[in-house]
Amino acid sequence: MSYKDKVITLEQALAMVKTDDVIVTGLGAAEAKLFMDNIHTIADRVRNVTITNCLSMANGEFLKEEYKHSFNIDGWFFSPPLRKAFKNGNISFIPNHLHLAGWKRLDHVKPNIYVGSASMPDEHGFISLSCSNTYESQMINEAAVVILEINPNYPRTFGDVEIHYRDVDYLMETDYAVPSIPDVPSNGKDAKIGEYIAEHIHDGDTLQLGIGGIPNAVAAALKDKKDLGIHTEMMTSGMVDLIEAGVITGKKKTLHKGKHVATFALGNQKLYDFINNNPSVMILNGKYVNDPAIIGLNDNMVSINTALEVDLTGQVCSESIGHIQFSGTGGQADTAIGAQNAKNGRSFIALYSTAMVRNPETGEKEEVSKIVPFLKPGAIVSLSRNDVDMVVTEYGIAHLRGTNVRERILRLIAIAHPDFREQLTKEAHELGLLYDK
Template identity: 65%
Template sequence: MKDHKYVTIDQVIDLVKSDMHIVVGAASAEPQAFMSNLHKAAKKVNNVTVDNCLPFADGKFFKDEEYRDSFYLDGWFYTPVLRKAHKHGNISYIPNNLHFAGSKRLDYRKVDIFVTAATLPDKHGYVSLSLSNIYEKEILEQADIVVLEVNENFPYTYGDMEVHINDIDYMVKTDYLPPTIPNLDPNEKDVKIGKFIAEKINDGDCIQLGIGGVPNAVAKQLFDKKDLGIHTEMFTSSMVDLMKAGVINGKKKTLHKGKVVCCFALGTQEMYDYIDHNPAVTILQGRYVNDPSVIGLNDNQVSINSTLEVDLTGQCCSESIGTRQFSGTGGQSDTAVGAQNAKNGRSFISLYSTAMVRNKETGEKEEVSKIVCTLKRGAGVSLSRNDVDYVVTEYGIVRLRGKNIRERAKLLISIAHPKFRKQLMEEALKEGFINEHF
């Protein structure tokens, strides 16, 4: 019944024609065989656009400059491989809030081919999209051609992940492992920030955590809490530890009670093993999970995200360094706004107070403040000052919700690194954010 759907990766590459628009699965669902072989079509195509998000694969078609005339790559979220290859001039960022990523792109142009990773078909003819549903199900339903790289190494997950092979055009049998990221131990700054945030988390709260040292530090501070729930964009390895300890059980959730809700999973192999055929974890479409109006239906929703730079009015740049794209908005705005829509909801934006940056004139690295009077020229505002709530550094935590500019400037300077506070006050006075009676 299904054998006629199996093809080789070279046969899939032969489907690619000039001027096509191709979308591939995000992050841990990235179709590695397709990404590794697409460059083989370069001699017979031009103006092919590929959309991806949080990529891991080092695809030659965008990595090597020789293919720049054949392929364009548009990314919803940059990673090191895109940052490095951006210089070739055929890579561009798609501004988005995650819950609209798929639908707004579909409004703009149709999808000719969709390719993503999935599990092998079960005895009923269903596959699971496994690790990501940020936009995958939404794109799959609209694409002209659907190709799945089916793989026994991918976990079978539940929610809105099941697809029958009748709705798939082609399958390629693969055996690579899903990409993993380590469950990093937090450093000293992470621990300080994590403690500030954890003190604001109560028994029964519903949590959204991101990736990295600060979220891991927060998670490590939560083992004395009870009855926590999860409604999050990304399911992480640190959440598994809390689930196994009984801290996360979802008993107090007001939406999807008893279930962990997310739209993609990325972490360790141990985490992937944990979610395999585990009905406690529900992976739903990003347009639903990250919709701020849906997030707000969770009483006591807590959103925890990080940023690169905050200005004294509260604007958060979390995705670019000046005009240079670094990552993406992702779900930061979705979850921060959604949490504040919730009854007793709270949103936290964390950052280190300083960073070491190379001086363009001297070539030497120097310490700079990440709390600034004004954002760098061309910086992307990931979270507007209208939507910021708590801001946290290793020097403290302040709440900006409802505050005026003068009050915000005073509060943010108080949690900046002490060596930069005098300078920030002088700049704030010059710009009119504060007055001499500050």
């Protein structure tokens, strides 16, 4: 079939969806925005269609309660629209480590349709999957029908994201802006945490960073470093700033020397402009990039992740508030373990010492410690205490590698907010975790 023969309309694409179908779409900016923004329009003729997504950026119309009998949503990583609609009863989370998310899902169920975004074909007919190959190419290889929304606004990236248009069943020509996320400004707490972590990052280290105020503060604190590298699940806007400042060069990397390696990109337009037609950026399959064994091949690897709460033995909850799913494990365990596999590798879990939480009895917000005697009932352990290296708050760093439980308790209490340290010590005694000598 020629290129022209493969081009279809939105209406033709939606007409392919049948009752009981399983649909997979891309992660973040790789989501098929036009298709997903309009799939609710076929709700009256389908039932039990399962949509599998990850960090969805769509407008969420199909998430409304009125469509719950037409669509089920299975998410690898919850975004705000999924959290808001969770009460409808047709949304469920897929527990996963990011590097195995696609492979394990395919072992369970094959997609009838894969639909995602991509760049326009080049002069040779090759399309780039553009902003993500976390699981996308795996799904494309297994889906009964593959539909790509090709878009002139999407960056043409390199790595293992190239696919010829002849190997795609259908193409939809679109022209929407690449979904972006705002730069989160850092506050005083972020800056202090960033400074603590920066002290442990050396010239020539290779980094994995996420998004948000704390990672942005870490990036800002690295401006005086030299020849840093990137091996990360997510390519961010802050990384581009460091590359342009000459801080990140990749010259000292032991794996993919001189290349900025990621499995997806999500950020601002500056990021998308930077990765477009840029051979220094490699968007590689998530099964490879996030494999702890591969990450460990980077000497001097540093992993920086955030958490919602940490208990006194070192268990890390990063994805739920009690039993309610908030986000996802993502690549936290992948990268934390992978970094510690590396020669001279280090892993950081960062969080504020406190949070403002509404008291269910009074309705008033009150400050609570995020370092706790034990996690909230039902809380998900995103990172086992066996795999925690260093925990950071605005009050310092607790080095937990190789420590016993007593040592962990004392070190974590030392970086808790001063207002809660006495109470945490008392509770640790009452629970039998600490004993007076």
